[in-house]
Amino acid sequence: MGFDADGLHARLEALDEAALDQLGFGVIGFDADGVIRRYNAWESRATGLDPARVLGQPLFTVVAQCMNNYLVAQRFEDTVQGDTPLDVVMDYVLTWKVRPVPVQLRLLAPVGAPGPACRYVVIRRLA
Incomplete structure (x- = not known):
């Protein structure tokens, strides 16, 4: 399964943690309150942040403040009021x-x- 896979949200939801860790890109899954519930090994290696350190923490205010803006965090909030799923690259x-x-x-x-x-925020590093 790749970063560009169709139906990626459903596919990620179906994976257990071991399978999530096998992916070749970063995956951060968070709940309705913005608290990180899933954090794969690829993302941990890329950031140097141990999953035990980030699981249970707020994504946009503690772990990744650089995404706490209208481009990323606000898009998730806008989805709550919409009737279409969010799937944006x-x-x-x-x-x-x-x-x-x-x-x-x-x-x-x-x-x-x-x-x-x-x-989910799914991350493919370009450099």
């Missing part, structure tokens, strides 16, 4: 606690989020 530069890193983000949320399913 965008070029972005991560800047929190690291040198600027060009990436592509894929933002994924189901219809009617928040709900029982996670929302």
Whole structure:
């Protein structure tokens, strides 16, 4: 399964943690309150942040403040009020606690989020 796979949200939801860790891109899954519930090994290696350190922490205010803006965090909030799922790919530069890193983000949320399913920020590093 790749970053560009069709139906990626449903596919990620179906994976257990071991399978999530086998993916070749970063995956951060968070709940309706923005708390990180899933954090794969690829993302941990890329950031140097141990999953035990980030699981249970707020994504946009504690772990990845560089995504707490209208381009990323606000898009998830807008999905709550919409009736279509969020599935957007965008070029972005991560800047929190690291040198600027060009990436592509894929933002994924189901219809009617928040709900029982996670929302996801999927990260493909370009450099």
